[in-house]
Amino acid sequence: MVQQHLSLSRKDKSPSMEASNLVFDASVLSHEHNIPNQFIWPSEEAPKPDSAEELIVPLIDLSLHRTQESCQLVQLVRSACERHGFFQVVNHGIDPELLQQAHRCAESFFQMPLMEKQRAQRRPGESCGYASSFTGRFASKLPWKETLSFRFSDQKQSIVEDYFVDTLGEAYRHTGDVYQKYCEEMSRISLDIMEVLGLSLGVGPDHYRDFFQGNDSIMRLNYYPPCQKPDQTLGTGPHCDPTSLTILHQDDVAGLQVYIDGKWRTIRPRSNAFVVNIGDTFMALSNGRYKSCLHRAVVNSRVPRKSLAFFLCPQMDKVVRPPGQLIDSKFPRAYPDFTWSTLLNFTQKHYRSDMKTLDAFTEWILREGQKL
Ligand SMILES: C=C1C[C@]23C[C@H]1CC[C@H]2[C@]1(C)CCC[C@@](C)(C(=O)O)[C@H]1[C@@H]3C(=O)O
Ligand SMILES: O=C(O)CCC(=O)C(=O)O
Ligand SMILES: [Fe+2]
Numbered sequence: 001m002v003q004q005h006l007s008l009s010r011k012d013k014s015p016s017m018e019a020s021n022l023v024f025d026a027s028v029l030s031h032e033h034n035i036p037n038q039f040i041w042p043s044e045e046a047p048k049p050d051s052a053e054e055l056i057v058p059l060i061d062l063s064l065h066r067t068q069e070s071c072q073l074v075q076l077v078r079s080a081c082e083r084h085g086f087f088q089v090v091n092h093g094i095d096p097e098l099l100q101q102a103h104r105c106a107e108s109f110f111q112m113p114l115m116e117k118q119r120a121q122r123r124p125g126e127s128c129g130y131a132s133s134f135t136g137r138f139a140s141k142l143p144w145k146e147t148l149s150f151r152f153s154d155q156k157q158s159i160v161e162d163y164f165v166d167t168l169g170e171a172y173r174h175t176g177d178v179y180q181k182y183c184e185e186m187s188r189i190s191l192d193i194m195e196v197l198g199l200s201l202g203v204g205p206d207h208y209r210d211f212f213q214g215n216d217s218i219m220r221l222n223y224y225p226p227c228q229k230p231d232q233t234l235g236t237g238p239h240c241d242p243t244s245l246t247i248l249h250q251d252d253v254a255g256l257q258v259y260i261d262g263k264w265r266t267i268r269p270r271s272n273a274f275v276v277n278i279g280d281t282f283m284a285l286s287n288g289r290y291k292s293c294l295h296r297a298v299v300n301s302r303v304p305r306k307s308l309a310f311f312l313c314p315q316m317d318k319v320v321r322p323p324g325q326l327i328d329s330k331f332p333r334a335y336p337d338f339t340w341s342t343l344l345n346f347t348q349k350h351y352r353s354d355m356k357t358l359d360a361f362t363e364w365i366l367r368e369g370q371k372l
Pocket of ligand 1: 141218238239344348352353
């Protein structure tokens, strides 16, 4: 049976899941030269002052999928996903005006006073809402960022627009409409990418597309205010996304870094491209053939940085299990069956997502008998 609500006693929680009493008000802290200790990361995790080299990841022309030239695209995707799980998509058909509006609406939201943003305050244990850093959620290694997260469902017509109007009022209908359209576009290109991933793994174009039909995804607006000590903190700490596929658009400020061959490397922003990466759930769906790779976001002392992240997730109770064709003696079953609902709960209530989430989760479900 699927365990929907995991009850966790306090003693089960790791110290990093404890809350701090701090308030992160970016309008004050971005000018502060002495940043609070809770934002200072240990030196082995803090970014080095020398700038990271650029990581060149393949540019996938999405307009070529379902054409005779798709063969080349499929090969590029396969080699990127076997190596590190990062690639970019261009010619995706997303209206540049919609993209611009999505950035503008994020800018307007985050520039409002803290009190106004807190009307959408994220509640403990929930993955949606506004968070000014994660002061109420974690005690140390706090991220230098503000986020606004909300749910998108392929099956609920105006879920995003309703979220904005219900949480922030009628004045946010336009913003809600922009993100509703943006998420619909993200969902559309996710399914196209799923076709390419299916072909690249030899299971055909429909297998993963069908699996993610009716997806129940998470959209997150990330806002990284300037920080006067950018070498001591991180905007988003090192982690692998627990979700299935992430489609990220960065504004024109660099900050995304991927850990490859023992080094942090930057993926520079390109206004016409989305950065796509494989998450832990897709790694499990590919039976470990495709990598969910460690990445982070750094901050700078001069300008704010924004990124828009669409985290593709399956329906909550869908069983995450790789297709039979991907299980053989070279690739025996790598992870047990699980549901996205259980993994999401694990990351929100029990374990702070990092580079080891999937292994920690696997051990946990086997130990706790949360298996299906
Ligand atoms: C399901 C999710 C949890 C996080 C948001 C989405 C996908 C990525 C996860 C996250 C970004 C990984 C790094 C740590 C985290 C706490 C963060 O810094 O935002 C993670 C998100 C979260 O748990 O809120
Ligand atoms: O802001 C970025 O560039 C990356 C953010 C990220 O990795 C995330 O939100 O999961
Ligand atoms: Fe991420």
